[in-house]
Amino acid sequence: MRAAPVNVLARLAEYVNHDPVLRRRGRFLDADMLLEIGTAQWLMTIRDGQILQMRTASPVMNSWTFAMRFDAVAWELFLTRLPPPGTHDLMALLRTGRLRIEGNLHPFMSHLLWFKEAFATLRDAP
Amino acid sequence: MIEPVTGRYLRLDLAGRAHRLYFEECGKGIPLLCLHTAGADGRQYRDLLNDADITRDFRCIAFDMPWHGKSSPPDGWWEEEYRLTTDLYTGMIMAVIDALALERPLVLGCSIGGRIVLDLAARHADRLRGVIGLQSSAFVEPYYDLEWLHRPDVHGGEVCAGIVSGLVAPQSPAVSRWETLWHYMQGGPGVFRGDLHFYKEEGDLRPLLAQIDTRRCPVWMLTGDYDYSCSPEATLQTAAQIPGAKATIMAGLGHFPMSENFAVLRPYLREILEAIKAPNE
Numbered sequence: 001m002r003a004a005p006v007n008v009l010a011r012l013a014e015y016v017n018h019d020p021v022l023r024r025r026g027r028f029l030d031a032d033m034l035l036e037i038g039t040a041q042w043l044m045t046i047r048d049g050q051i052l053q054m055r056t057a058s059p060v061m062n063s064w065t066f067a068m069r070f071d072a073v074a075w076e077l078f079l080t081r082l083p084p085p086g087t088h089d090l091m092a093l094l095r096t097g098r099l100r101i102e103g104n105l106h107p108f109m110s111h112l113l114w115f116k117e118a119f120a121t122l123r124d125a126p
Numbered sequence: 127m128i129e130p131v132t133g134r135y136l137r138l139d140l141a142g143r144a145h146r147l148y149f150e151e152c153g154k155g156i157p158l159l160c161l162h163t164a165g166a167d168g169r170q171y172r173d174l175l176n177d178a179d180i181t182r183d184f185r186c187i188a189f190d191m192p193w194h195g196k197s198s199p200p201d202g203w204w205e206e207e208y209r210l211t212t213d214l215y216t217g218m219i220m221a222v223i224d225a226l227a228l229e230r231p232l233v234l235g236c237s238i239g240g241r242i243v244l245d246l247a248a249r250h251a252d253r254l255r256g257v258i259g260l261q262s263s264a265f266v267e268p269y270y271d272l273e274w275l276h277r278p279d280v281h282g283g284e285v286c287a288g289i290v291s292g293l294v295a296p297q298s299p300a301v302s303r304w305e306t307l308w309h310y311m312q313g314g315p316g317v318f319r320g321d322l323h324f325y326k327e328e329g330d331l332r333p334l335l336a337q338i339d340t341r342r343c344p345v346w347m348l349t350g351d352y353d354y355s356c357s358p359e360a361t362l363q364t365a366a367q368i369p370g371a372k373a374t375i376m377a378g379l380g381h382f383p384m385s386e387n388f389a390v391l392r393p394y395l396r397e398i399l400e401a402i403k404a405p406n407e
């Protein structure tokens with residue numbers, strides 16, 4: 001049984017910020033992102049490709065550049081070491097309707113490889 | 127070590143315009159013409175062209191489409207938007223077959239190449255020995271905004287690679303995955319987008335499938351199960367509309383079987399090539 005999403009997510013900043021490839025690839029990336037997994041929501045502050053802050057979103061007022069909204073089951077499958085077809089990639093999740101992305105998509109699309117690999121670092125999370 | 131693969135340039139007219147196309151080849155025997163995916167080039171077939179068990183009996187040829195790889199766009203390209211269509215694509219392939227004097231080649235295409243071989247089978251059956259469609263289907267609905275692929279405020283090479291990276295199966299070796307993505311990173315501005323005009327907009331071949339006669343031109347289809355662009359379901363639905371077509375779903379492969387993990391594709395391909403070599407058995 002995997003750890004709850006919040007416990008896994010706590011490792012994201014550590015993994016991303018200490019990964020030299022992601023730091024180089026994301027060096028021009030700034031975004032305030034709403035991350036939704038099932039019904040839980042977090043706000044992530046990214047500057048120069050570093051995750052500076054991740055906090056639980058307010059139930060009433062949030063400002064963000066763009067939002068990524070994951071189906072909870074799909075998120076769990078995405079994080080398995082060998083995800084089944086259709087759950088192995090962010091675009092695959094989009095294609096099958098299990099991930100929605102909203103807002104100003106420029107930071108996401110201009111750093112698509114960064115986002116894919118940043119979330120994939122969690123596949124190694126204990 | 128020098129590979130046995132050779133590369134040359136071909137001068138020919140396509141749709142009335144002068145072109146200079148680059149192609150690579152290896153082997154002798156039955157002509158096997160290989161078609162690359164959208165936004166990439168003939169290097170995707172590097173492992174096939176280096177496979178001595180295949181080149182012993184097949185003259186394997188992979189050309190870069192105009193605007194791709196080492197093939198230049200035609201004169202005046204800077205004043206136009208590149209948009210591939212079914213007629214341009216089929217006309218280009220038949221022109222290459224004529225220019226190289228290929229006698230009844232077997233045509234192997236992937237993705238857009240897997241699509242266009244269906245048009246070839248329907249309209250040029252008697253000129254061909256058969257067609258093999260990798261990641262082949264008659265139509266794919268758009269599932270993202272294609273405009274992201276060509277705009278000045280997003281790096282075209284990086285976004286094109288980002289779009290297709292998940293189409294490589296997770297099991298495929300890193301070296302082959304990143305080589306496949308490098309080809310996308312090297313594409314010219316708007317070229318992948320222009321290919322997808324055929325793949326996701328103009329080139330709906332569903333009405334054509336009933337015209338394919340597999341007794342005159344056999345059709346094989348091979349699709350990796352990690353492909354969410356041309357899904358296994360899309361391939362099977364297409365095959366069901368072509369009497370006699372043989373479709374196989376391959377486990378642990380994505381959208382680029384020949385480039386991302388040739389070792390896994392190889393036995394499926396060899397089985398078809400053996401059947402081609404011995405048509406009466």
